[in-house]
């Protein structure tokens with residue numbers, strides 16, 4: 283099939299950018315994709331997602347601002363002042379290209395329409411141009427692209443190259459558009475996208491009509507399964523209600539390890555290829571002959587004990603000589619799951635079976651399987667938790683032995699228990715009715731800390747209390763209601779609760795400017811009044827002091 287013109291995609295993206303409606307964004311893109319063959323669907327969807335290459339690939343075709351500015355200057359003849367004037371007005375280099383390309387100084391000898399395939403080739407060339415002396419070659423490639431491009435095309439080329447698409451097409455919407463274009467059900471689209479891990483590969487498969495046979499493949503990372511936070515051993519025991527695995531929670535970096543045909547690659551939680559940072563992990567699999575995808579944690583580890591996470595952090599940041607850092611923070615890969623083995627997907631097998639496969643795969647290698655004990659009761663969860671802390675681990679991840687591997691989900695099959703960063707005593711200022719089995723009770727609480735005489739909200743919690751406590755809370759909140767908005771009410775700040783949380787983030791959602799991540803109520807502080815709650819200074823202190831994990835988002 284002949285490749286289609288890039289201008290049609292640029293026009294579609296322009297329309298997508300022009301509407302705030304998510305439905306409209308989806309239907310514009312869906313209508314555009316409908317006519318495309320598999321190759322073009324792959325390239326177009328990737329570009330729409332703001333990428334020039336497959337997710338997880340080692341190389342991106344990104345080009346630095348200064349190179350782009352140089353090329354724009356050369357091609358358009360604009361002066362630096364003219365460029366910075368437009369930039370200040372628009373705040374986006376893509377738009378600068380659009381405005382200025384209207385006035386090209388140089389014209390190509392033969393002007394050919396840019397096709398998606400040609401653009402994809404150019405991206406591949408940019409990716410392949412690396413190392414010393416590469417900037418001249420890159421400049422040449424970008425220049426020929428911008429010479430051939432119309433202003434609108436130039437705008438989107440620059441946007442992809444700077445990674446600043448800003449069309450509001452988040453991956454969920456893109457997935458919907460692709461599903462719509464090729465007639466996939468939501469479920470099918472969800473499953474295939476998960477397994478394929480990359481929006482372009484998904485679009486290509488949808489266009490070919492073979493999403494049903496989509497499988498996890500080596501060197502195509504998939505989204506990790508995540509754990510749900512729990513506040514107490516009691517809640518965990520109650521949640522599962524049977525014998526489960528309590529694994530140590532290793533404090534390192536999450537890593538998916540792929541091995542096929544003699545090669546090993548390591549992917550981060552953001553699905554980036556981070557193989558170069560962990561030569562020990564690669565060599566640990568040297569003796570292996572099998573093909574697999576494993577999930578686990580790279581942990582700084584020596585003499586049978588975990589080392590402080592900060593050492594690994596320093597190593598990852600490359601703050602010192604790599605070999606030096608490697609010596610100070612040697613790592614061991616603790617594998618805890620297996621997603622595929624010798625061409626078969628294993629995600630649907632129960633964890634108990636996956637664990638056996640995993641043990642067989644890593645047997646005889648320096649890779650360790652995450653340690654685990656069977657627990658049933660609250661006391662057993664507590665004992666396992668204590669033991670993990672004594673050994674220097676972060677806590678527990680408790681797992682259902684019968685559970686599948688839920689890619690990309692914070693599945694309730696995995697429950698994490700760790701010592702909280704700190705707790706805050708807060709006062710409840712607003713409340714909402716719950717959902718599902720909590721529909722008739724007020725179970726969601728917005729809470730605040732003190733800021734001088736004012737109260738500033740920092741979060742909203744809906745877990746941690748027993749049904750009985752929620753019943754009592756409902757009664758008290760009704761009594762203390764200041765304003766009733768139906769499902770939501772504003773209440774007199776009287777009830778003090780102690781909340782635990784995973785971390786604090788900056789956020790515009792609450793008027794304190796901060797939001798607690800995964801807050802849960804530890805206890806109702808009947809012993810405290812609203813004048814005794816914590817203040818914003820404590821929030822700021824915890825925020826500043828929380829050990830910033832290696833790219834937090836990547837974990």
Ligand code: AMP
Nearest residue numbers: 509529530531532536579618652679837
């Ligand atoms: P958190 O970072 O607090 O959200 O906890 C979840 C993280 O714990 C996962 O993303 C893993 O990186 C890490 N982790 C450590 N040990 C385990 C384990 N045994 N099972 C699953 N995740 C683990």
